[in-house]
Amino acid sequence: MSEALLEVRNLSVGYRIGAGTVHAIDDVSFTVHEGETLGLVGESGCGKTTAGRAVIKVMPANASITGGEVRYRGRDLVPLSNEEMRAIRWNEIAVIPQSAMNALNPVYRVGRQIEEVIVQQDGASPAEARARAEELFRLVKIDPGRLAHYPHQFSGGMRQRALVAMALALNPALLIADEPTTALDVVSQDRVFTRVRALQKRLGASMLLITHDMGLVAENCDRVAVMYAGRIVEQADTRTLFGAPVHPYTLGLKNAFPSTTRPKDEALISIAGAPPVLLEAPRGCRFAPRCPFATPRCRDEDPALRPVGPGHHAACHHTALAGEMRARAVLSETWTAGAP
């Protein structure tokens, strides 16, 4: 396997709120290799966005990294000052933000915003920046004449692609795409993401794709990490994760998305209940209260992330029973009977 570009080790992030500290992510580790796309999936609030934000250290004022390391090309970013981080943001690690639709400043022309980033971070002359911006617009298939327009004159998909162009402006080595297409309809989603993928391949960049869209993950990622309640519960290459998942949460997540091979009139199966509130570390496995396969041991003992196959890790006590769980997981009564 190629070299590690980004290594997140035992990272924990807490949000201070009135009632205490919410441990949004707890002891999370993952690696993005050169040229690879890692998918980080999970339901809303599982900490996937927090994890992405912690990498570039742009977080809300009440959030702080409480432990662990974020190694980028071998250098730990956690102790770096804001000034040092600013040199890394965008030049090295670029982000396509979650609300990309509104990420352009309404009072400036789109071209000016892109050129400004290039001039600012790269020290290019305005003419070079202009040429670069035009090239980028052609790459994301927008008429370069549109650089002279304001964001409100763009459609949603165009704005998103303009953001992609902006993120790629400085040839970043790592692209963090945080729900890059959620606000778009499926057709635009596909169009935007096809561009992103083609460009990523062409520029040889790595990508951390944060999403809850299993379809997007299946199509685009080399490896996948599944997050639940601030922890990574399963990590594997995409084929293995979709073909032979081990963790009950992954099984449930798979059920919750339509499949082209299952009969189309079959209802989707959802996981009953809600994730725990992370004000204090829950006892035992975090998924146990919603897990149809939970045993007394699950409620007592916190399972560690252990290897279950080549490049395949899972945090479950019952990985040995994975085959049986997989068979039962496709039945909807499994999920309705045992759950609270």
Place this chain on the structure above:
Amino acid sequence: MADAGTPSPPGAAAPRAPAPPRALRGWRRLWQPFAGRHLAIASLVVLAVFVFVGVFAPWLAPHEPLEKHYQDDGRLMRLLTPTGDFWFGTTLYARDVFSQVIIGTRSALVVGVITAAAMTLIGLNVGLVAGYFGGWVDSFLMRTTDVVFGVPLLPFAIVALSLLDRSTWWIIALMAMLFWPITARVVRSQVLSLRERPFIDAARISGAGHLRILYRHIAPNVMPQAFVHGVFGVAWAITTEASINFLGFGDPYTVSWGTIIYDVFTSMVSFKAWWWFVPPGLCIIIVTTAFYFIGQAFEEVANPRLRER
């Protein structure tokens, strides 16, 4: 609107985007607030006349404003009713009212514009910093704003001017010192909302520092509101300066609309010499009203909710 990214067969020329609505440029954009607003357009015309008079005041005034005029027999030409020679008549001291009003136009506009600019500058910065940084910076600045907001302007100006030089510059400084809280509050409330917007987050992600975010990304978004209050500020400044001068706390050696009315009042001829105080009084009313209407036109652009449904 059609999207430029429609997939095209390989090798085909890139599809051209249909011409989108053009952004209003230059003069057309400046004109936009006035389109169809007759009062605002009329105000603009009126103001243009006053600005012209203000700029060319020394050449337009037929006489020196403080020159005393004598008859052939050596007597002063006191309190003449308007004639061909003295369009607005003369004062008790035989000075030409018309020339005084014209010279006063310049000082009124200068005082108004400088005060408004200073007030906007202070208010804008206080509002930006308070709203953006929050915390104790916000508390400190906004409590200061509250205190300044509570200071009654005229009594404060009168006391201050009795201790200081009675110069127009001090009047401007005092007004700017007391007017800025309005701008600061409006700007702060805007910034509170703006700083949470996705594009500010995006700027941060792209490596922008605080100053850059504050002055490049947030400030342009609050300029419309700051500008509107600046325009109103011109009107407040002109009336307030006139009031201070009318009360006799202004610079006695400058001619302004306020001092003219002060002269009428202290001469105790208010009931007789209408031609002496009506012109400066009308000028104050007309100019401030014009600024209000223009400010309102801009306000409707800055805040679309004010538009007539």
